[in-house]
Amino acid sequence: xxxxxxxxxxxxxxxxxxxxxxxxxxxxxxxxxxxxxxxxxxxxxxxxxxxxxxxxxxxxxxxxxxxxxxxxxxxxxxxxxxxxxxxxxxxxxxxxxxxxxxxxxxxxxxxxxxxxxxxxxxxxxxxxxxxxxxxxxxxxxxxxxxxxxxxxxxxxxxxxxxxxxxxxxxxxxxxxxxxxxxxxxxxxxxxxxxxxxxxxxxxxxxxxxxxxxxxxxxxxxxxxxxxxxxxxxxxxxxxxxxxxxxx
Amino acid sequence: xxxxxxxxxxxxxxxxxxxxxxxxxxxxxxxxxxxxxxxxxxxxxxxxxxxxxxxxxxxxxxxxxxxxxxxxxxxxxxxxxxxxxx
Numbered sequence: 001x002x003x004x005x006x007x008x009x010x011x012x013x014x015x016x017x018x019x020x021x022x023x024x025x026x027x028x029x030x031x032x033x034x035x036x037x038x039x040x041x042x043x044x045x046x047x048x049x050x051x052x053x054x055x056x057x058x059x060x061x062x063x064x065x066x067x068x069x070x071x072x073x074x075x076x077x078x079x080x081x082x083x084x085x086x087x088x089x090x091x092x093x094x095x096x097x098x099x100x101x102x103x104x105x106x107x108x109x110x111x112x113x114x115x116x117x118x119x120x121x122x123x124x125x126x127x128x129x130x131x132x133x134x135x136x137x138x139x140x141x142x143x144x145x146x147x148x149x150x151x152x153x154x155x156x157x158x159x160x161x162x163x164x165x166x167x168x169x170x171x172x173x174x175x176x177x178x179x180x181x182x183x184x185x186x187x188x189x190x191x192x193x194x195x196x197x198x199x200x201x202x203x204x205x206x207x208x209x210x211x212x213x214x215x216x217x218x219x220x221x222x223x224x225x226x227x228x229x230x231x232x233x234x235x236x237x238x239x240x241x242x243x244x245x246x247x
Numbered sequence: 248x249x250x251x252x253x254x255x256x257x258x259x260x261x262x263x264x265x266x267x268x269x270x271x272x273x274x275x276x277x278x279x280x281x282x283x284x285x286x287x288x289x290x291x292x293x294x295x296x297x298x299x300x301x302x303x304x305x306x307x308x309x310x311x312x313x314x315x316x317x318x319x320x321x322x323x324x325x326x327x328x329x330x331x332x333x
Contacts, residue, residue: 076300076301080301084301086279123280
């Protein structure tokens, strides 16, 4: 069994048939395995998110990061692209779902796919991971501190999204939620509200909220990084995927 | 969190970025995650030349205290300048 992996920039077919850029990190060994769509955070399709994809490949999964800002800023540096997308109010929900569907199709089309695909997303991507899981037929989903799954966007914020907790009955797969107790968006109360919605809908889920951690505790290049929460979170993620992405 | 709090303004002037000086026509002022500054949230200013695409941008990310100090400094300099300067 080989541990070789290949990481490269590719093109996939996203929402509305649009060709968009994506970053693929996949295992070259031909034994069947699951795939992970990595949904980048607001700061964009950056080197740190690509490193997360490579980490999944290192652990035996095929991973792909769609560049959600490709349409606004093809070829731009990640920070310039994020500034442009941000000024536009973020990524429209419908387009996000289409782009994740395209990433899923790419992963399922790989010769060593076992047919199972999960999502994971961070920050704005956490909400988008949940959005994908209530919109598409997934095998597992991870929401890392996604804001506005629950709760209205405060007035004056040009973010063009709304709460989607009402879509919980449509959740297609088990959900792992990883949160910081010191986070304000989502707040512990909002995490509880989402948990209550999952219970009411009879969904399979697993939530962990870490003390001494706030928003973005997985971000290794930011002061919000919390090593204990991040290390435990990674263990939870791999245990969860081992359970739900195996053949 | 991703605040998306943004004020957009029209501006006239120039800014120097990675490719040299550019004429800027738009500004975005927002409080959100920085790309580079070592803080959770910063006051960010983008000086923009939209006709150059997303890379037509000169960006700064400031600690909120620094941003407030900058506002005072700008106001003080403008107030001290003779009114008839073009």
